[in-house]
Amino acid sequence: METHGTNENSSMKERFALLVFTDLDGTLLDHDSYSFEPALPALTVLKKRNIPLIICTSKTRAEIERIRIQLHNNHPFVSENGGAIFIPKDYFSHPFEYTREDSAYRIIEYGISYSRIREVLKKMEAHFPGKIKGFGDFPTEEVAHLCDFPREQARLAKMREYDEPFLIKDIQILDKIQQIAKNADLHISKGGRFYHLLGQNDKGKAVLRLREMYEKTFKPIKTIALGDSPNDLQMLEAVDYPVLIQKADGTHDPSVKRENLIQAPGIGPSGWNAAVLKLLDHLSNTIKLASEGGT
Numbered sequence: 001m002e003t004h005g006t007n008e009n010s011s012m013k014e015r016f017a018l019l020v021f022t023d024l025d026g027t028l029l030d031h032d033s034y035s036f037e038p039a040l041p042a043l044t045v046l047k048k049r050n051i052p053l054i055i056c057t058s059k060t061r062a063e064i065e066r067i068r069i070q071l072h073n074n075h076p077f078v079s080e081n082g083g084a085i086f087i088p089k090d091y092f093s094h095p096f097e098y099t100r101e102d103s104a105y106r107i108i109e110y111g112i113s114y115s116r117i118r119e120v121l122k123k124m125e126a127h128f129p130g131k132i133k134g135f136g137d138f139p140t141e142e143v144a145h146l147c148d149f150p151r152e153q154a155r156l157a158k159m160r161e162y163d164e165p166f167l168i169k170d171i172q173i174l175d176k177i178q179q180i181a182k183n184a185d186l187h188i189s190k191g192g193r194f195y196h197l198l199g200q201n202d203k204g205k206a207v208l209r210l211r212e213m214y215e216k217t218f219k220p221i222k223t224i225a226l227g228d229s230p231n232d233l234q235m236l237e238a239v240d241y242p243v244l245i246q247k248a249d250g251t252h253d254p255s256v257k258r259e260n261l262i263q264a265p266g267i268g269p270s271g272w273n274a275a276v277l278k279l280l281d282h283l284s285n286t287i288k289l290a291s292e293g294g295t
């Protein structure tokens with residue numbers, strides 16, 4: 001932690017607020033156990049310093065809400081690969097445009113309807129019978145088995161609004177189904193376990209929009225993002241400090257490339273913990289975080 005310096009030293013330090021965006025599966029949550037326990041030291045520091053932790057995942061709203069309770073997290077979040085941003089009511093004091101609201105959130109939607117996505121998936125299946133299978137076609141028990149989590153979690157994972165995870169049996173068809181997606185103004189992204197069919201939304205667009213919203217209150221802002229898969233690339237491109245987390249086998253996904261990418265020194269939540277603590281330490285040597293109460 002920063003010690004009390006002289007006024008001269010303080011005035012030389014750039015002050016900014018910090019935001020942390022994070023993927024869940026294989027990043028903050030262990031790929032197999034879905035535990036975030038190894039990341040608790042860094043999570044505690046973020047909370048103490050009032051640094052917003054913003055979940056940005058391919059998971060559904062229902063799944064994220066369950067995890068937010070476990071994390072005691074009250075910040076906005078991004079569901080289904082940038083399909084929508086959910087902002088708790090009264091979170092921002094300034095007015096902003098949103099698509100719709102419910103009792104808990106103002107919701108900014110970027111994704112297109114799940115029913116439309118399912119239509120296009122069916123079209124792909126018609127071209128390649130038996131080679132593609134979407135979440136919507138798997139019974140809850142099978143989703144539980146595929147994801148290796150309890151049936152209740154599988155039920156929440158199936159409550160999809162903007163994105164369809166799917167499996168393909170034959171990698172050779174990937175180019176062709178990408179073209180079918182493109183013709184329908186959709187695209188295919190790759191997560192840790194599944195391919196995803198979705199609209200023109202991605203995690204990066206949602207991250208940039210949220211950054212803008214925080215900038216109405218805090219300026220300047222610096223951003224960190226942590227992810228492990230190709231569907232995290234746009235999110236990593238949208239921030240100042242992009243962190244790539246090691247996969248379960250200890251490698252960094254070679255297809256996720258960008259300038260100044262920080263390679264986390266560990267797998268899943270252990271790598272998350274080490275990378276966040278190191279970055280916070282590095283940043284606190286040069287700045288005072290506005291959210292720590294700086295003026």
Ligand SMILES: [Mg+2]
Binds near residue numbers: 023024025026192228
């Ligand atoms: Mg992931």
